Amino acid sequence: MIDKYYINKLLQAARHPADEEIQAILDKARKRKRLNDMDVAMLLNAHKPEQLEQIYDIAGCLKDEIYGSRVVIFAPLYISNYCVNNCKYCGYRRDNKFPRKKLTQSAIKEQAITLEKLGHKRLALEVGESPKETPIDYVVESIKTIYDNSSIRRINVNIAATTVDDYKKLKDVGIGTYILFQETYDPDAFKDQHPKSIKGDYEYHLHAFDRAFEAGIDDVGAGVLFGLANWKFEVMSLLIHNRYLEDTYGVGFHTISVPRLKKAEGMSLEDYPNIISDEQFKRLVTVLRLAVPYVGLILSTRETKEMREELIQRGVSQISAGSKTDVGGYHEDIEEAHEPDQFELSDERSVLEVNKDLISRNLIPSYCTACYRKGRTGDRFMRLAKGGTIGLICEPNALMTLTEYVMDYGDQELIESGLKFIFNHAEKIRHQTVKDKLKTNIYRIIKGERDLYF
Ligand code: SAM
Ligand code: SF4
Numbered sequence: 355m356i357d358k359y360y361i362n363k364l365l366q367a368a369r370h371p372a373d374e375e376i377q378a379i380l381d382k383a384r385k386r387k388r389l390n391d392m393d394v395a396m397l398l399n400a401h402k403p404e405q406l407e408q409i410y411d412i413a414g415c416l417k418d419e420i421y422g423s424r425v426v427i428f429a430p431l432y433i434s435n436y437c438v439n440n441c442k443y444c445g446y447r448r449d450n451k452f453p454r455k456k457l458t459q460s461a462i463k464e465q466a467i468t469l470e471k472l473g474h475k476r477l478a479l480e481v482g483e484s485p486k487e488t489p490i491d492y493v494v495e496s497i498k499t500i501y502d503n504s505s506i507r508r509i510n511v512n513i514a515a516t517t518v519d520d521y522k523k524l525k526d527v528g529i530g531t532y533i534l535f536q537e538t539y540d541p542d543a544f545k546d547q548h549p550k551s552i553k554g555d556y557e558y559h560l561h562a563f564d565r566a567f568e569a570g571i572d573d574v575g576a577g578v579l580f581g582l583a584n585w586k587f588e589v590m591s592l593l594i595h596n597r598y599l600e601d602t603y604g605v606g607f608h609t610i611s612v613p614r615l616k617k618a619e620g621m622s623l624e625d626y627p628n629i630i631s632d633e634q635f636k637r638l639v640t641v642l643r644l645a646v647p648y649v650g651l652i653l654s655t656r657e658t659k660e661m662r663e664e665l666i667q668r669g670v671s672q673i674s675a676g677s678k679t680d681v682g683g684y685h686e687d688i689e690e691a692h693e694p695d696q697f698e699l700s701d702e703r704s705v706l707e708v709n710k711d712l713i714s715r716n717l718i719p720s721y722c723t724a725c726y727r728k729g730r731t732g733d734r735f736m737r738l739a740k741g742g743t744i745g746l747i748c749e750p751n752a753l754m755t756l757t758e759y760v761m762d763y764g765d766q767e768l769i770e771s772g773l774k775f776i777f778n779h780a781e782k783i784r785h786q787t788v789k790d791k792l793k794t795n796i797y798r799i800i801k802g803e804r805d806l807y808f
Contacts, residue, residue, distance in 0.1 A: 355560065355598045356539050361590045368395035376400050383644040384412050394593060397641045398586045406637065413640035413669040416647045420739070423779070424720045424752045425712055426650070426672040427705070428476035428510070429469055432681045432696065433457045433496055437482030439514075439551040441537070443579065443626075445618035445696045446482050448551070452619075452694050455681045456487055459499045466504035468684040472676055472705045473763035475721040475755065476508045478533065480679075480696075483514035483552060490520040497527045507723040507805075510575065514553060515562035521569030530726050531608050532566050534559075535577035539591030543583040543628075560595075567603045572732030574599070575652070576607045580638070581615030581629045589638050593645050605733045609650040609672065612639055616656050616697040632661065636668070643669030648739045655701040659711070662701060666717060676705035709759065710768060713775050720752035721759055724807040746785060747808040750792040753779055754806050757799045773800070 379393045389397075397409060434456035440448045457465065469477065479497065481488050493513060500506050508530040515534060524532060538544050541556050548554040563574045576595060578588040596606040614635060617623055630638070642651060653662055653670045655677040662673055678684055680693035703711070709719045724747070725735055753776050760772035776796060783789040788808075795806045 356541070356591050356594060358541060358587075361587055361594070364391055364395045364590065365398070365586055368392060368399050371396040371399055373402075373405075376405050380405075380408050380412060384415070386416065386647050389645050391590065391594070394590060394641065394645050395586070397644065398589060398637070409637065409640050409644065410668050413643040414667055416643055417667070417669045417671070420647055421671045422718070422749050423716060424671070424718045424722075424748060425666055426476070426720045426722070427474070427675050427709070428478055428672065429472070429474045429674055429684075429705075430478045430480050430512075430654070430677050430679065431465055431469065431500075432480045432679060432683065433462055433465075434481050434484065434488045434492075435681045435694070435696070436484035436487040438484050439482075439553040440549055441551075441553060442547050442549070443582065443615055443618060443621055445620065445694060447620065450620045450694075454487075455693060456492075457496075457682050459495060461682055462496050462499045463503045465682060465684050466500040466506055470504045470506060471763070472684070473709075473721070473759045474705070475506060475723055476510070476530070477506055478510045478512055478674070481513045490516065490523050494523050494527045497524075497529065501528070505804075508726050515559045516565075518565045518569045521566045521571055525570045529571075530723075531573045531575040532563075532571050533575040533577065533609070533611065534562050535579055535611060535613070536560060536591075536595070537579045538582040539578065539588055539595070540583035547582055563599060564602070567599070572603075572605055573608045573726075573735075575609035575611060575650075577611030577613060577652075579613050579615055580635070581623075581626050583628055585628065585630045585634055585638055589641060592642070596646060596649070605736055607646070607649050608731075608735070609652050610642060610646070611652040611654070612642070613654055613656055616700075618697040619694060635661070636665065639665050639670065640668050648736060655699045656697065658700045659703060663711070663715065666712075673708075675708040676703070706763065706765070706768070710771075713768075713772060718749070718752045718779060719756055719759065720748075721755035722748065722751040722807065724751045727807075746788060749779070750783065750788055750795075751807050753792060754795055754799060757796050758804060761800060 375396055379396055435446045436454045436456055437446045437448060481493060497509050500509055510531040510533055511524055511529045512533040544556045566574055578592060600606040615626055650671045651669055652672045653665055654674045679696045712719050757776055760768055764772055780792050
C-alpha cells in the first residue's frame with residue numbers, strides 16, 4: 355500500500371509547481387473535489403506567501419462549512435504504563451527504568467468519576483502494550499467499568515495493533531473509534547524507531563485497520579507522530595492509506611491525529627532531524643483539511659494554546675482539554691503524587707478555562723456523542739456528512755451538550771455568559787422546526803433533564 359519509491363518520486367516531480375497549477379488545485383479544493391496524489395504533493399511544495407494564505411483561507415472555509423463553529427472536546431485516560439516495546443521516542447519505553455503502574459478497576463472508576471466531574475463525556479483510553487500485564491480482557495473490563503460507573507458516553511481506544519479476535523472484543527464492548535498511530539509510514543524510520551519489539555513489525559502495524567474492519571469495527575482513527583521522518587512523505591502516506599481503506603472497505607479514517615514529537619524521558623529532540631517547524635505544521639494540517647474535508651482532525655495538548663486556537667479556525671475539529679498523560683493522573687486534590695509522563699504537554703489550561711476561551715472566540719465546545727449512540731457510524735456517517743444532512747443536527751446537539759456542561763460544571767460567570775451564547779446560537783438556526791425543538795430542549799436541560807439529543 356505504501357510505496358516509498360512512488361511517493362518520493364511524486365514529491366520530487368512536484369518540487370516546483372507553476373502558479374497556474376497551484377491555482378487550479380486550490381479551485382478544486384474549494385469546491386470539495388477530490389485531490390489526487392500529485393495535487394497534494396504540489397500543495398505541500400507550494401512556497402509563495404500568497405499561495406500559503408490561500409491554502410489557510412480555504413481550509414478555514416471548509417472547516418466553517420462542514421463543522422460550523424463546533425469543536426469536539428475529549429480527554430485522554432492513561433490506565434497503564436507497562437510496555438514491552440522500546441519506541442525510542444516514548445517515555446514509557448521498556449528501557450526507561452521506573453516503577454510501572456496499572457490501574458485497578460476501582461482506581462479506573464475513580465478516574466472516570468473525576469473526569470466526569472470535569473464535564474467530560476468522551477475519552478481516549480490509552481494503554482502501553484503488555485500482553486501479560488494488560489491483556490485485551492483487562493482493557494475490555496476497564497471499558498465496562500467506565501461505562502457502568504460514570505456518565506462517560508463514548509470511549510475511543512488507543513491500544514497497540516492486535517488480532518482480529520481482540521478487535522472483536524473491543525467491538526462487542528461498544529468502543530467509539532479505534533485509534534492507532536502508524537507513528538511513521540517510512541519503513542526505514544519505523545524500523546529504526548522500534549527496535550527489537552512486537553511493535554517493530556511494520557506490515558503488521560500498517561494492516562491493523564484491516565484486521566479491525568474484519569472484526570466488524572467500522573470507525574478507525576489514524577495518526578502520524580510528526581518529527582520521525584519527512585513530513586511531506588507522511589502526509590502523502592496518510593492519504594494513500596485512507597484511500598486504500600475507502601476502496602477496500604467503503605469507509606476511510608473517521609479521524610486523523612497530528613501529534614508532534616515532544617521531549618520525553620530518555621530521548622533527546624536533537625536526535626530527530628525531521629522535527630517540523632510551526633509553519634510546516636500549519637501547512638500539513640491545512641493541506642489535510644483540503645484533501646479530506648470530512649475527516650475529523652484531532653489536536654492534543656502537545657500543542658500550545660496559541661497553535662490550537664489558530665488551527666481550530668483552519669481545520670481542526672476535535673481537541674483534548676485538561677489532559678494528563680500519566681497513569682491515574684486525574685485527581686481532585688492537585689497535590690497528589692505525580693507519576694512519570696509519557697511526554698511533555700504545552701497546554702495545561704483546565705477544561706473550564708479552555709471552554710471559556712473557546713466561547714469567547716465564538717466557538718461551541720461540543721460534548722456530543724449522538725452519532726455513535728444512534729448507530730450513525732462508518733459509511734452511514736460519511737454519507738450523511740457528505741450530503742450535508744449531519745450539519746443540521748450537529749449544531750443543535752452541540753448546543754444541548756454545552757447547556758448540560760454549563761449547568762453542571764460551569765461557575766456563575768460561565769452560567770451567565772454561556773447561556774446567553776447558547777441562546778444566541780440557537781436563534782441563528784435556520785430550520786424552524788429544529789430551532790423550536792432545540793429551544794424547548796435547552797429549557798428542559800436547564801430545568802434538570804439530561805442526555806437529550808437528535
Ligand atoms: N501504546 C499504544 C501505541 O503505541 O500504539 C498506545 C498509544 S501511546 C500511549 C499514544 C501515542 O503517544 C503513541 O502512538 C505515540 O504516537 C505518542 N507518543 C509517544 N511518545 C511521544 C512523544 N515523545 N511525543 C509525542 N507523542 C508521543
Ligand atoms: Fe509503548 Fe506505545 Fe510508548 Fe511505544 S508508544 S513505548 S508502544 S506506550
